[in-house]
Amino acid sequence: MTDAAKDNTMLNAPSTAKAMSRRRALLGCGAALTGAAALAAPAIAQGAPRTLRLASSWPAGLGGLADSAVRLAEQINIASDGRYNIELYWPGELVPAFGVHDAVGAGEVDLYHSAEYYFQNKHRGFNFFTTVPLGLTTPEQTAWTKFGGGQALWDELNARYNVKAIACGGTGIQMGGWFNKEILTADDFEGLIMRLPGLGAQVLAAMGATAVSLPADGIVSALFEGSIDATEWVGPYNDLQFGFQKLLTTYIYPGFHEPGTMASFGMNLDLWNSLDAQDRALFETICDAELTSHTADFYGNNGIALVQLLAESGVQPTRLPDDVWNELSRVSFDVTASVANDDDLGRRIVESYESYRALVNGAGPISQTEYFARRGAVDLFAGL
16 A cells, blocks of 8 residues: 555554553543542542553544544543543554454453444344344434343343443444445345445345455455455445545445444443442443434534535445345345344344334334425435
8 A cells, every 4th residue: 555545544543552552641641630639628538540441443533433432431530530540442452353342251351342243253133232234223223222121132142241231322324335336236246345244244145245344444455455345334424534435436325234333332241240339320321421422423424524525525426226225125134033043032132123123113214204304304415
């Protein structure tokens, strides 16, 4: 890769060891200053802050996701009044991007910020606590997790691996991705090699493509090397930052594969069980607050970045043809339902999820569709 190319991609993000160390130092100092302020009050005795190591699956500087990990660490430090000092580590500093779940379960790292579908090699049920093709949107995913029985099933699954996880973000409905050719028929997926994680990868395989799961910091180099023909990563906000518009010609919408991708904050289960009710509430409340901030960050910045892509980069998004969408939908429902055949827990996760999807598939979509139509929402791509 040339230096100029690097300058135009995510590989030039501020992720040097010096920047990372400075970030950890700032987080630690923030907690230390909070603790010092508390010690200044003569009537209060404060102990040393408890340091917890947080491993992120996102590279430093990645808008939305890395920012979310930073906010979580900072807010825990502040809200705990100096009792906790969260040290944030980027992929490769302690463990690889996809190794955070193993490391936290083993107690090698205390916490992670990631997405559960990266752990589907352990159990395909993990996908349902991030997103599944043709599944729930971000508000629906949050509702199922919090009020539809999802959290209890998530806890049961993660307990097998000595982990406790909490929802802490949502990206909304994602774009279909970037391709080196047009997708006009279902046959156009044949032989395609695409970066795509989760159950969406199994859908692509059924369509004749090959899907590979790559961490964020490996996508651009794979495109330059030619080892993949296509990729997806959330939407315009991050697409613009990666520079995908300079590397691939076809931008497709909408995405079938990730309608409501949920980020997760994981903790070693033994650590979680050792916490009192106050500290459990502290972590849960911070995650709830970050769920709002993270989701708002993506919704707002995706809109801003899309306008920039259209106006400045000459990008002309392509709407996925209805017959292709219909075939992807058919395969998606089959792949998602097949998790019920894996084991009893897989069956219960699928049954709970699908029952909730059927429950919310009435009033919500109908009211939203009518509202957006009457509000005057327009398709920005319609004239392209």
